[in-house]
Amino acid sequence: MKLQLVIGNKNYSSWSMRPWVLLRETGIDFEETQLKFGDNQGRLTVPGIDKYSSAGKVPVLLVDGDPVWDSLAIAETLAERFPDKQLWPADAKARAYARSICAEMHSGFQAIRGKMPMNIRGRHPGKGLTLESQRDIDRVAALWTECRSRFGNGGSLLFGRFTIADAYYSPVVMRFQTYGVKLPPAAQAYGDAVLALAAVREWTDGALRETEFVPEDEPYSTPPKK
DSSP states (O other), X not given: OOEEEEEOOTTTOHHHHHHHHHHHHTXXXXXXXXXXXXXXXXXXXXXXXXXXXTTOOSXXXXXXXXXXXXXXXXXXXXXXXXXXXXXXXXXXXXXXXXHHXXXXXXXXOHHHHHHSOOOXXXXXXXXXXXXXXXXXXXXXXXXXXXXXXXXXXXXXXXXXXXXXXXXXXXXXXXXXXXXXXOOOHHHHHHHHHHXXXXXXXXXXXXXXXXXXXXXXXXXXXXXXXX
């Protein structure tokens, strides 16, 4: 089976980060293809994506050339294709909880997404903090704390060992670092554990080497002089 993952900018693309971290941290071999974000009259674009998916967005996972798009669909496909990797928790209750928190991340937390876009290179403490984004932050912290309390024995991650849920929340950890978000101790300890993952460190190193400036993801920065 040949896997090819098509991603966007590592500095900005939270959706791309999820499957990339999942693949790398679990040792599943894949080929990386990176496309860089563009701008069309103020609308974020991904030039070249039509070659890989008619959905027009990253990430896309090509499985022997056949596209799987959307990060949650990619995660479920990988869990199905690699059962030996145990990408979801083995326990049924834990697995249901993991799927629920990933689905909530997938469809919710709009204030964090809008006010605190992922920008690994940036440091903007206090920016983007509104009543709405604080509610999202509190919800995320509560999820992490409850998950660690109920299912986290045997390791420092949400379900002890690494799972899809940790890959899914890794971009949130990056956002909290960029915007200097203060978290309760248990949630902060979890965030630190995610930052220490080898795959997250490798992704971060790649993001820090990028030089592109995407205005849509840089609301608190001044564009570089041309």
